[in-house]
Amino acid sequence: RTPNTQSLNLPDSIEIDSYGGVLVSSDMQTTAPGIYAAGDVVGRPFLASTGMAQAQAAANTIFLDASSVAGECKEGDAACVVDGAAQAGSSFDPASLASNPFAFPTGVWTTPEVATYGVTLEQAKSLELGEEIGEAVALYMECLRGRVFAPDGLLKLVYIKPAGRILGVHICGEAACELVHYGMQLVKSQQTVEDCRNSLYSAVTFHELYKLAADAAFDEAGARKRRAAAGKALAQRNREIRDEAQ
Ligand SMILES: Cc1cc2nc3c(=O)[nH]c(=O)nc-3n(C[C@H](O)[C@H](O)[C@H](O)COP(=O)(O)OP(=O)(O)OC[C@H]3O[C@@H](n4cnc5c(N)ncnc54)[C@H](O)[C@@H]3O)c2cc1C
Known part of the structure; x- marks a missing residue:
């Protein structure tokens, strides 16, 4: 499956990756400041559950003070999970479907x-x-x-x-x-x-x-x-x- 972004008529300021997905930062912001994306349109893993979590993360960033939603992990605790992502997440293969095995079941x-x-x-x-x-x-x-x-x-x-x-x-x-x-x-x-x-x-x-x-x-x-x-x-x-x- 690939993201269906071609027909969306997106402006050039919103960058697309090589798979056709909208590029987003960890808080789901696109390359156009103030515009967010979530769900199948951003690419893998193409799940309803992760799409909703992504939308929630975007809404948290837009409407809440980030410090009020973040938890705490001890420094160096690679397996500590906060807000659906472990500190070790980035150490796993980013090309894998489950690049962060702590992100979702x-x-x-x-x-x-x-x-x-x-x-x-x-x-x-x-x-x-x-x-x-x-x-x-x-x-x-x-x-x-x-x-x-x-x-x-x-x-x-x-x-x-x-x-x-x-x-x-x-x-x-x-x-x-x-x-x-x-x-x-x-x-x-x-x-x-x-x-x-x-x-x-x-x-x-x-x-x-x-x-x-x-x-x-x-x-x-x-x-x-x-x-x-x-x-x-x-x-x-x-x-x-x-x-x-x-
Ligand atoms: C057969 C099948 C089985 C699946 N099973 C599971 C499962 O068991 N568990 C799971 O978690 N996920 C499952 N999924 C994946 C899940 O359905 C999707 O990941 C999820 O629906 C994506 O949500 P979304 O909101 O990103 O996109 P969508 O649900 O596709 O919603 C996008 C909406 O935007 C509308 N739209 C499109 N273009 C425009 C436009 N230009 N202007 C306005 N509106 C537009 C569309 O009509 C659509 O309503 C399954 C998918 C399929 C196909």
Whole structure:
């Protein structure tokens, strides 16, 4: 997809990039002072959610004192997120769709759904936070709601070892595009896997996957055994379903 700007009859003072998108600054101002752009017209990622956030950012700049909307990050805290952009954002590949993995959650409406927010293990390592990075996994088959209704899938937390901040959440499975928003709040509010482990989640919900993944961060060997058993049970279940269908 490309921005449809050709027919807009824009003045020369509004510059267009090589993909046809209106060039904007971080506060969505075009190269013509006082004129703002948001949405598909500025190019990637061409999403309704990001278009609305861009429009909101432009309105904040136009109508609010910038100091009243900005939060605070400690100097050098690469993974701190304020106003939808982490300080580390610019260090990621700007040509990538998710050039700043902290800017917005990504949802893919496939079967099963895929959703992600924050950094992967590799990206977290590249931030050079001076800490060891881990990833903790829970299978849908390990939680009761998953086992009964949607056993195929997993949720993964990327975190600072041994029990530190959660830096990313990656989900493949039922309702992933919904579940990712809770993970986004964990990352943005600098929650740890310990916070997650100590929280009480309603049974029988998919949110229990967060607690199971946090538990896995504390007992990697035990979690591996539980996943192996769950995986075996899932394979058996899928074999039975296949045999019944034949
Ligand atoms: C099939 C499909 C599925 C999608 N699914 C998702 C999804 O699941 N999640 C998601 O977040 N996004 C999704 N999107 C993307 C989302 O629809 C767009 O990113 C979003 O609508 C962009 O909003 P916009 O306001 O920038 O542009 P638009 O919604 O295109 O609005 C632009 C408006 O400007 C009007 N206009 C054009 N030229 C002029 C003119 N000269 N004068 C006055 N008015 C004009 C148009 O008629 C239109 O009403 C999907 C898009 C498609 C096509």
